[in-house]
Amino acid sequence: MMATQIQPFSEIDPSKFEDINPAQFITFTLQNTLTNRRHLHFPLIRVAVLDSPTASYEGDLPVIAAIVVPRNRETDWTFCTESGHKQLLFKLGTVSRLILIGNIPPAQGPSIYKRRTIDPVKQELLENELIPLLLPLHPKSSPISDDGSPKTLFLMDDDDVAYRVTVSKFLGPVVGEFLVEDIELVGYDDRNKQLRRRLRFKRMPQVVQSQALLLPIIGYDEATTQTDLESLRKIEDATFEPDTEILVHHYLIPMVSGLSVAASNINMLVSPRALCLGVGGGVLLTFLDTHFAFEVTGLEADPVVLDVATKYFGFNKTGSMRLVIGDAIEMIQNFPPYKSSAYRHEFADTTNYPPAKFDIIFVDLDSSDARLGFCSPPREFVKKPVIEGLRSLLDDCGVVIINVFHLDEELYGTLVKELKENFHKVYKVNVENEDYFVVVATVSEAPPDEVENIFLKKLKAAIPETYMDSIVEL
Known part of the structure; x- marks a missing residue:
């Protein structure tokens, strides 16, 4: 104002x-x-x-x-x-x-x-x-x-930012105003500065929608011992690129750890099919594609967010991911049929269309709320038709992983109840934060490994095992 x-x-x-x-x-x-x-x-x-x-x-x-x-x-x-x-x-x-x-x-x-x-x-x-x-x-x-x-x-409102540069601001038809910023975190020594690229929405300014490690790209003739963002930006021709090989966003790691619950089923698949409800900067989708060779489909409500993810977060550089534009709550219940024109894709051939069913669904949706301020998933997600629609999109050995943040006790109880009625088992990934955790639901019992579980090895190599060890059945 x-x-x-x-x-x-x-x-x-x-x-x-x-x-x-x-x-x-x-x-x-x-x-x-x-x-x-x-x-x-x-x-x-x-x-x-x-x-x-x-x-x-x-x-x-x-x-x-x-x-x-x-x-x-x-x-x-x-x-x-x-x-x-x-x-x-x-x-x-x-x-x-x-x-x-x-x-x-x-x-x-x-x-x-x-x-x-x-x-x-x-x-x-x-x-x-x-x-x-x-x-x-x-x-x-x-x-x-x-x-x-x-x-x-x-x-005092102490955040974790020592230095911040607004890279650019945008206006999306769905999310409204949002920005991309490069930041340096507080609390690190001069030789080990931590740089990040972030995506933030005006409607929820304290929530970091996406975050990636930020790497300075400097020519050999401009070699420097400086690691702080302010000094690096003063170097002529220096550029900065996001590194999505490593997850640094605090809630994405426990979400990915939820895959361990279905590791036996995923290990048997040649190319697991994953649907991500909510793309943001596309960091999670890129990680799944890079580390596990998943067939990734992303559903995002705002096309401007997708464009920004591509330009500033290195999202979908190869064009291999399938992208759908639309409201997640509506589309869960009325997902476009195979080969529908509702899909946004880079190639004209039919091989780029999403499959009829998915092996994994990640739910990373949030919503402003008059009483709660913001919560994830949104209140309209926690309803029987939506959970039933979610189940119908999964294959017989599928798993759904839901990011839960600032959900009141009654709504959380409803979410667990609906998941238990529609899925075989429901789990919780503890994050040592009373306002945030991850809920995982499986369609069927995971069989014992009959062969070496290559996927689980890849998973443990890609993220810390701490969160996997914290998973409990509800």
Whole structure:
């Protein structure tokens, strides 16, 4: 939200802040009366207030939290959009009202962000100066500090980015605005900098949709000992390419580990047929094609996302993958028949059409939700006709692997129930994260290996065995 769209605080009805009003979102400007303007240096300060959609504090006092927007991140979608604000709030869990305070976002934000070292003493001085400005934003039932003023819990949103470059922004007909960015992770020494290429959507700015290892390509005459992204970008003619040989995205590794449940069946197949619901940057599909020679079909709702995956993530360079454009929920239940014109493919010959049945289905779908903010799979996926349609797409020895994130207990119970009714066995891959895990369902019992399991050896060579060892039956 730019400065011209933000009304001054004097035009806001103060009664709007007296109580927690679920999902209420208000932005405005305040006169900057701070003494020290090293961080908040504009004459006006942008303030955004969001009340939790699930706030309930009868008998309990509401928790009021505030975050000072990091310098030069004012145009980051996390801090300047309602969707980003919601994700911050949901991540904090028990906060009833979240207040963001920052400089007014410029019309055109910087394409480069470099993490600043925070001086704890100066940060505390800033927070103490902000307290009087925030007093009118507290509900009447706010807890009281020792000095008699409403209590504000100051927090920080620390991500893993030390340096970020926005490569390009896009607008898709389905996903809306999204971007490709190159980043350097925090916490690594000078000789071992970790570089990544990421895909992020504006509607869920804190969720990394796709991530790949980033390799700098430098000529022999430009040899350097520098490994940080800022220095590498200054080298003339240096380019950067994604490396999809290794999975670095935290949720893709446990998804692939779910294949171990059906390793015996997969080992008997000459060329296993895999369907991926949700393509994103195409990192998973490329990995399956490269390491296991799967026949891969990808289903993606937004054609612009596919184009970006091809250009910026090295997706489908050979044109060997089969791609379908459409809504996954609808197409699961009404998958196009063999040789349908609904398929997008590179070649005119019929050999490029997807098979009638699949051996493996990966479900990597997410959705914004008014109450949850975002979840995976989307609520509309967790329904009997969809699960039945999913089962009908699998061969008799098939397996489905579902990415599960921020799914409420009731919806998760429904998902497991429907899978158990339609599949032989259901498993869970533990990820040591209470908000995220992977669910695996098999159509039939995996037979004992009668020959050497070459596929399982390839699987263990490609990813760590930790997640395979964590798989439990539900």
